[in-house]
Amino acid sequence: MIEQNKTEYRFIERHGCPICEGNLANFGLRGSGRQRLIGRSADQYVTIARCTSCGLVFPNPMPIPESIDSHYDLPTEDYFIRSKESGWDQVAHHILDLASLRKDSALRILDVGSGLGNMALAFHRQGHRVTGLEPSSSFFRAASRHDGPEILQSTLQQAEFSDSFDLIVFLAVFEHLTDPIGDFNKAVDLLREGGRICILNVPNAKYAKTRLANFALRCLLRPYVINCSPLHPPFHLWEFQRESLTALGKRFNLEVVHLSVDTSLTFGNPFLYQAYQKLIETTETGEVLRVVFAK
């Protein structure tokens, strides 16, 4: 059965790439649900565009929900999120390594889109001063249960701070933002000179599985693609390529200190992970991208 999406949307039409101002090409239609190879599978469709210069992929016009909660105020266990409470200490260490920041001094850290608050808690336990932002009501309640990190129910653009940050992290968040350039601009303003912005685990537009499915749909003369999920969970609005993230850094005069295509797994069997990682780094076909910018 197809679930009816009851959310009201307004639509924003873009005439060029919001990152590099490149031209847009029509990439295909994306439905409000699982895309099937045969038969009509959704009750609503939007057009997906692709920047011909930097490869950014997004719905155009973009459906913007009436409120953030109409997409994200749901039982936290129903959402696709890393919900395990263990392993976050390693994740926090790994992020500081990627960002080449010292671990022995207390850092001022902003965690944009805290989700369940596990990463903010891990940074706090390592002695850093952390603020987490979480606009969704249900996730804000979940994140606020932790003692230690400050969690605010706010978007980045609404939040106000009197100090600046050493590290700003978007972990599995940037692809959900309706105005990522506006949010990124705010993050750059809040970052101290020499600070780092990490955008981690954003979907890769060149992911092998997506390309295979798109190829199969094209072979069947179907007008659809499976990039992004603007009308159904997990509500991904953007897919990136290495070139999109390089262009983002260039636009804001930031240095790219790390840029990789990865599996979405941070830790696994180290031998298998390294072999697979090498393959997808060479072919750029992994599921996610990770970038660290320095101001």
Ligand SMILES: [Zn+2]
């Ligand atoms: Zn572009």
